[in-house]
Every structure is written in C-alpha cells, then in structure tokens.
Amino acid sequence: MSIFDDFRKAMGQFAGAVTAITTTDGDQPVGLIATAVCSLSAEPPSILVCVNRSASAHDVIIRNGTFAVNLLHPSQCEVVESFTKLKGPERFNSSSWCYESGVPMLDKACVSMRCELKEAMDGFSHSIMVGVIKEIRFREVDDEGCLLWRGKGLHCAVPMAELAR
Numbered sequence: 001m002s003i004f005d006d007f008r009k010a011m012g013q014f015a016g017a018v019t020a021i022t023t024t025d026g027d028q029p030v031g032l033i034a035t036a037v038c039s040l041s042a043e044p045p046s047i048l049v050c051v052n053r054s055a056s057a058h059d060v061i062i063r064n065g066t067f068a069v070n071l072l073h074p075s076q077c078e079v080v081e082s083f084t085k086l087k088g089p090e091r092f093n094s095s096s097w098c099y100e101s102g103v104p105m106l107d108k109a110c111v112s113m114r115c116e117l118k119e120a121m122d123g124f125s126h127s128i129m130v131g132v133i134k135e136i137r138f139r140e141v142d143d144e145g146c147l148l149w150r151g152k153g154l155h156c157a158v159p160m161a162e163l164a165r
C-alpha cells in the first residue's frame with residue numbers, strides 16, 4: 001500500500017457533513033457536493049471550503065465572489081445523486097431551490113449559508129476558499145439529523161440517546 005492509498009483509507013474513516021456548494025454562472029445554477037467544509041471564525045462569521053481546481057464550479061465561484069453552503073438533511077439524498085450523476089444546471093432539477101439571494105439556497109436544508117468569497121488560497125489540487133457569511137437560513141421543521149459521508153456511502157447523523165443528553 002502506498003501512502004496515497006493509506007491516506008484515502010484514513011480519510012475514509014472520517015465522517016463528513018455533506019453539503020452542496022452552489023453559485024450561479026450568469027443565470028445558470030452550478031454546484032458541487034463537498035464535505036471539506038470547516039468553521040473558521042465567529043467574528044466575522046466565516047468558513048473554509050476546499051474546492052478542487054478541476055471542479056466545474058471552481059472558477060465560477062472565484063469569478064462570482066459569492067457562494068452558498070447547503071447542509072443536506074437525511075431526506076435530501078437525491079441532491080447527492082443529482083449532483084454526482086448529472087452535469088450543469090440539471091443537477092438542480094430534482095429538488096427545490098430559492099434564488100432570491102442571487103445564489104441557489106436549498107429549500108429545507110438543515111442550514112444554508114450565503115457567503116462572500118474573501119480569499120482563495122493554494123491548497124495543492126484544491127483552492128482553500130474563505131467565505132464570510134452574509135445570510136443564514138435554518139430548516140423550519142427542526143427535526144434532527146444531517147447527512148454524513150463516511151467510507152464509501154451516506155450515513156445519517158442522529159444523537160446518541162445515552163451520551164448526548
């Protein structure tokens with residue numbers, strides 16, 4: 001096994017919250033599924049998103065200077081399916097999106113955050129994008145859980161009754 005294979009295997013052990021990162025190219029929605037999303041600071045509220053330079057949305061996000069991070073609810077597996085199986089704006093057809101803020105925000109996501117791109121730093125194959133959060137929308141029905149990716153598949157995060165309460 002090479003360090004490359006070991007790295008993939010090691011990172012497969014990490015559970016990552018599944019998000020759809022979205023923006024628009026003119027009037028067309030574009031986006032990708034991403035788990036490399038991390039809180040940065042509270043003041044200003046900001047996050048990091050690592051986007052592969054080869055992703056179709058990469059240059060669009062940089063050009064646009066704005067994007068949304070949509071944390072998927074367990075009822076939204078179809079978003080992962082559409083984003084991974086389809087290309088371009090077709091990725092957005094299977095679910096309901098709000099375009100009011102200029103970037104696609106997913107209806108009924110656990111949370112959607114609209115960000116302004118502050119900086120895009122070199123991260124080898126990826127750009128480390130710093131987003132300053134301008135708007136946050138929460139799912140109105142406050143039921144528990146979010147979608148996680150671990151190993152090669154989707155999981156549902158739910159509280160451990162004994163430990164979490």
Ligand SMILES: Cc1cc2nc3c(=O)[nH]c(=O)nc-3n(C[C@H](O)[C@H](O)[C@H](O)COP(=O)(O)O)c2cc1C
Pocket residue numbers: 018031032033034035036037050051052053054055056057084126149
């Ligand atoms: C569960 C999951 C997590 C992913 N996480 C990331 C990520 O954090 N960053 C990233 O650039 N691509 C990530 N990808 C890959 C992208 O979603 C996408 O497939 C790839 O960038 C190709 O996009 P394109 O067809 O628009 O060029 C992930 C894919 C899956 C299925």
